[in-house]
Amino acid sequence: MNCDVKTVIAPVNIAVIKYWGKRDEELILPLNDSVSATLDTSVMCAKTSVCANPHFAEDEIWLNGKKESFSNQRLQNCLKEIKQRAYNEKSIDDIFLTWKVHICSENNFPTAAGLASSAAGYACLVTALAKLYKVKSDISSIARLGSGSACRSVYGGFVRWHAGVNPDGSDSIATQIADSSHWPQMRALILVVGDTKKKISSTIGMKRSADTSELLKYRVQYCVPKRTDDISKAIKEKNFGKFAEITMKDSNQFHAVCMDSYPPYVYLTNISHTIIDLVHKYNEISGETRIAYTFDAGPNACLYLLENEVPKVMSLIQHIFPSSSDKFVTGLNFKEEGLNEEFLKILSIPIQAKDSIKYVIYTKVGDGPTEIKDGSHLLNKDGTPVKSVLI
Ligand SMILES: Nc1ncnc2c1ncn2[C@@H]1O[C@H](COP(=O)(O)OP(=O)(O)OP(=O)(O)O)[C@@H](O)[C@H]1O
Numbered sequence: 001m002n003c004d005v006k007t008v009i010a011p012v013n014i015a016v017i018k019y020w021g022k023r024d025e026e027l028i029l030p031l032n033d034s035v036s037a038t039l040d041t042s043v044m045c046a047k048t049s050v051c052a053n054p055h056f057a058e059d060e061i062w063l064n065g066k067k068e069s070f071s072n073q074r075l076q077n078c079l080k081e082i083k084q085r086a087y088n089e090k091s092i093d094d095i096f097l098t099w100k101v102h103i104c105s106e107n108n109f110p111t112a113a114g115l116a117s118s119a120a121g122y123a124c125l126v127t128a129l130a131k132l133y134k135v136k137s138d139i140s141s142i143a144r145l146g147s148g149s150a151c152r153s154v155y156g157g158f159v160r161w162h163a164g165v166n167p168d169g170s171d172s173i174a175t176q177i178a179d180s181s182h183w184p185q186m187r188a189l190i191l192v193v194g195d196t197k198k199k200i201s202s203t204i205g206m207k208r209s210a211d212t213s214e215l216l217k218y219r220v221q222y223c224v225p226k227r228t229d230d231i232s233k234a235i236k237e238k239n240f241g242k243f244a245e246i247t248m249k250d251s252n253q254f255h256a257v258c259m260d261s262y263p264p265y266v267y268l269t270n271i272s273h274t275i276i277d278l279v280h281k282y283n284e285i286s287g288e289t290r291i292a293y294t295f296d297a298g299p300n301a302c303l304y305l306l307e308n309e310v311p312k313v314m315s316l317i318q319h320i321f322p323s324s325s326d327k328f329v330t331g332l333n334f335k336e337e338g339l340n341e342e343f344l345k346i347l348s349i350p351i352q353a354k355d356s357i358k359y360v361i362y363t364k365v366g367d368g369p370t371e372i373k374d375g376s377h378l379l380n381k382d383g384t385p386v387k388s389v390l391i
């Protein structure tokens with residue numbers, strides 16, 4: 001029994017205008033547009049293999065080496081919708097759509113830890129299924145059914161998710177603002193403060209905010225539309241100062257919405273606040289905005305900055321947040337830079353307890369999902385997971 005295995009890798013994305021709040025829970029339709037940068041798959045990615053066969057008894061999924069239940073509604077919705085699309089497009093024989101599928105996926109970074117694994121994971125799954133069923137049209141609205149933010153990982157570069165107005169969600173899709181080559185100096189440093197599962201998931205948190213926060217209503221109506229247009233313009237014009245200011249203000253407002261919810265909930269820790277303080281002081285001393293921070297539903301910071309700033313910022317982070325790890329920084333290579341004593345004095349941020357930041361991922365803006373054609377599948381031709389992925 002041989003089947004055609006399709007394998008795809010897909011990126012994470014980190015929003016600069018945050019998606020927070022749904023107008024439809026089942027179709028995962030957001031209250032507002034959002035904007036993100038897609039990060040390079042050579043550093044962080046999900047990898048997914050899929051295959052279908054008339055002899056498979058049931059749909060099966062293995063995630064990070066473990067068999068998981070296929071009863072997950074979001075997973076089922078994605079599969080159902082991609083088959084529907086294939087049927088509408090007449091891209092393959094109808095009989096193929098009745099066969100059960102096997103799916104095997106793994107992330108090369110922690111799952112469910114606020115590092116956008118669901119975004120990379122569902123973008124990867126839906127793209128792999130689209131390859132399997134030869135679906136050619138835009139699939140961002142199908143990735144959206146897995147996790148809202150996943151629709152932005154379907155494209156590389158800088159991406160906007162349009163909230164849309166149609167009740168069926170047909171216009172709630174992602175489009176590219178600029179591709180990955182547009183702003184080649186743009187870099188991201190992910191400062192991992194905690195990589196354990198968060199107490200309040202994004203799904204639960206944003207529901208509570210949509211139900212109770214007055215500030216969220218104000219944000220959706222008055223702040224996000226202007227910010228979204230302004231940041232798209234800043235990206236197109238490569239205006240880092242503007243890009244950074246909007247990014248930080250939007251992150252701060254999102255976390256203020258969490259506090260404005262009832263009961264309130266908090267994702268940022270003291271270390272997150274020290275990072276915020278550090279960035280503002282750094283920018284102030286520099287006389288211009290050279291670093292932006294943004295925080296998702298967790299304590300980890302994503303710093304956006306330009307490549308020429310990386311050596312200094314990285315040395316500073318290693319100085320303020322000492323580590324006992326010899327693998328403190330992973331990802332792209334960079335040169336160390338000596339720190340100026342005078343600069344440290346003016347900065348006056350105290351050195352933090354060892355390992356307050358667990359590790360740093362250094363990456364850049366990258367492309368969308370890509371099919372892997374070198375044969376390094378996660379499924380064997382008989383649909384069983386390859387041995388090395390099982391734990
Ligand atoms: N590679 C993958 N393939 C399929 N599903 C995945 C994959 N990776 C993650 N998921 C799904 O996403 C869930 C984790 O999503 P969750 O939103 O809790 O965490 P996160 O995406 O890491 O954090 P955040 O959305 O706040 O950035 C997993 O439990 C799983 O259902």
Ligand SMILES: C[C@@](O)(CCOP(=O)(O)OP(=O)(O)O)CC(=O)O
Pocket residue numbers: 014015017018019020028034118146147148149150202203295296297
């Ligand atoms: C803070 C965020 O990262 C929230 C992401 O929320 P999810 O996309 O994980 O939520 P669901 O649609 O319920 O799966 C902001 C963002 O990525 O825009």
